[in-house]
Structure formats: C-alpha cells, structure tokens
Amino acid sequence: MTDHYAVFGNPVAHSQSPRIHALFARQSGQDMRYEAILAPLDGFEQSVRGFITAGGCGANVTVPFKEAAFRLATQLTTRAKAAGAVNTLIFAEDAIVGDNTDGAGLVRDMQTNLGFSIIGKRVLLLGAGGAARGVVLPLLHEEPGSLVIANRSAGKAMKLVDSFTDDAHGILSCSEFSTLAGQSFDLVINATSAGLANAELPLPDGIFAPGCLAYEMLYGRETAFMRRAALAGARVADGLGMLVEQAAEAFYVWRGVRPDTVPVLRELRGA
Numbered sequence: 538m539t540d541h542y543a544v545f546g547n548p549v550a551h552s553q554s555p556r557i558h559a560l561f562a563r564q565s566g567q568d569m570r571y572e573a574i575l576a577p578l579d580g581f582e583q584s585v586r587g588f589i590t591a592g593g594c595g596a597n598v599t600v601p602f603k604e605a606a607f608r609l610a611t612q613l614t615t616r617a618k619a620a621g622a623v624n625t626l627i628f629a630e631d632a633i634v635g636d637n638t639d640g641a642g643l644v645r646d647m648q649t650n651l652g653f654s655i656i657g658k659r660v661l662l663l664g665a666g667g668a669a670r671g672v673v674l675p676l677l678h679e680e681p682g683s684l685v686i687a688n689r690s691a692g693k694a695m696k697l698v699d700s701f702t703d704d705a706h707g708i709l710s711c712s713e714f715s716t717l718a719g720q721s722f723d724l725v726i727n728a729t730s731a732g733l734a735n736a737e738l739p740l741p742d743g744i745f746a747p748g749c750l751a752y753e754m755l756y757g758r759e760t761a762f763m764r765r766a767a768l769a770g771a772r773v774a775d776g777l778g779m780l781v782e783q784a785a786e787a788f789y790v791w792r793g794v795r796p797d798t799v800p801v802l803r804e805l806r807g808a
C-alpha cells in the first residue's frame with residue numbers, strides 16, 4: 538500500500554519538497570506519495586487533522602506554520618523543543634510527534650557536501666529568528682571554539698543566547714552588528730531573511746577570516762551577503778544543500794532509510 542506524506546505551507550506551490558522526496562523514494566524503492574498542501578492561514582490544524590484522517594503517515598511543515606505545528610504536536614523531540622518549532626510531523630497511532638530536522642540538515646550539508654568541520658571554529662550566526670534558533674543546538678553539539686549570535690534587534694539575540702546557556706559551556710555570546718568590528722570568524726552563517734528583500738547587512742570589514750566559509754541559508758538567488766563574502770575572499774555556499782539534507786533527515790525519520798543526497802542535490806542544481 539502506498540504511504541502518503543505532504544508538506545503544509547502558505548504559500549507552498551514553490552516548494553521543492555515534493556520533488557526532493559519523489560527522488561528519494563524512487564532511489565530507495567519506497568512506496569510513497571508526497572504532495573504539497575496549501576493550508577489556509579487560519580486552518581493549519583484542521584488541514585493536518587483532515588490529512589491524518591485520510592491516512593497520512595507524516596508531514597513536513599514550512600512557513601508560516603512551524604510554530605503552529607509545535608503547538609499541535611502531542612510529543613516533541615529534544616531538537617524540536619530546542620528549536621521552538623516543528624518542520625517534521627510523524628503520525629503515530631496515539632500521538633502526533635513533532636521533530637525539527639533543519640539544524641541537522643545544516644550541519645550535515647557543511648560536513649558531508651562542503652567538507653567543512655565545525656570543531657574548534659569561530660562561528661558567527663547572523664539572525665535570531667526561527668531558522669537561527671533551530672540551528673543553535675546542532676551547532677553547539679559540533680563543539681565550535683566559539684559561537685556568536687548577532688541580530689538587528691539585539692534583544693532577540695540576547696534572549697536566544699540566554700535560552701541555550703545551559704548547553705553552551707561558556708562558548709556562546711551575542712553581539713550587535715556594529716560591535717563585530719575587529720573580530721573575524723571561520724564560519725559565518727546568514728540566518729536572516731535580509732536576502733529576500735535584497736537588503737544588505739551592516740557588517741564591518743574583516744569578519745571573514747582567511748579560509749572562511751560564508752553560508753547563506755537562503756537559496757535560489759545570489760544575495761548581497763554572498764557577494765560581500767565572495768569579495769572578501771570567503772568560500773560561499775547557499776542553503777540548497779541544507780534544504781535537501783533536512784528533507785533527507787525527515788525521510789530517514791519516517792522510513793528508516795537514509796537517501797543518497799548527492800545525486801538529488803546535483804539534479805536540483807542542474808535545473
């Protein structure tokens with residue numbers, strides 16, 4: 538019997554997830570169907586419950602429903618609790634389990650696809666929204682030398698740091714963009730949505746250390762952050778690998794099979 542999965546979002550037509558999961562399913566011989574479902578902005582829960590009643594086995598959740606999915610879940614994984622958001626739902630007999638695979642996807646993209654080790658590195662995380670929150674714990678687990686969070690609204694970065702103090706063993710701190718002057722980093726991750734508005738971040742010169750990896754979470758366009766990093770001599774990556782890797786992690790959670798992401802990423806990049 539074919540198992541049914543879906544991604545819920547609004548808008549959702551642009552989502553690459555149906556294509557990615559179809560490629561994973563074909564590659565691993567899994568009998569499953571994966572569709573995109575446009576949930577009304579005020580009707581996420583109803584949409585998901587309808588899908589469960591119709592026999593759905595699991596779902597991904599994208600903007601703007603990740604916090605609603607967190608509230609809907611009756612059980613949460615440790616990484617979903619840390620992220621405060623859910624991007625993967627598993628429908629069990631007596632539970633709706635909420636998970637978050639975004640952070641694992643980012644770390645796996647860096648390690649596997651980009652060959653970049655985070656251990657001991659000076660890491661700068663730009664942004665303090667949902668995407669930033671979701672990657673803090675997975676980054677800390679990789680034992681960087683330091684992790685600095687900088688955000689336009691400094692209070693939000695401070696709050697984020699406070700909520701991870703127990704896991705951070707003294708290596709986590711926050712900063713304003715302007716007070717980053719004079720510091721340099723081996724890894725700079727842009728988890729702001731500035732690129733969506735073609736906005737430039739007010740970053741001081743010199744933050745990209747020699748050999749730095751500049752990671753833009755956004756994908757599908759070249760952002761001002763990417764241009765700036767490239768000009769400074771940094772190696773630049775976009776978030777397409779993270780997208781594919783978070784999908785692979787969700788696929789693994791649902792099916793117990795880890796897909797080979799390399800050909801899928803190659804196919805998406807070629808398109």
Ligand code: NDP
Pocket residue numbers: 639663664665666667668669688689690693728729730731732733734736737738754755756776777779780781783
């Ligand atoms: P949120 O809306 O939760 O947070 C947005 C963040 O961006 C905030 O920190 C906000 O700062 C900051 N920001 C927005 N505009 C500007 C600007 N002009 N200058 C400086 N800072 C700005 O968004 P998300 O955290 O959900 O998403 C962030 C990015 O990550 C998006 O581009 C999204 O596409 C990408 N993403 C990629 C994924 C992938 O798989 N590749 C997965 C998830 C997200 P402030 O607090 O001051 O408002």
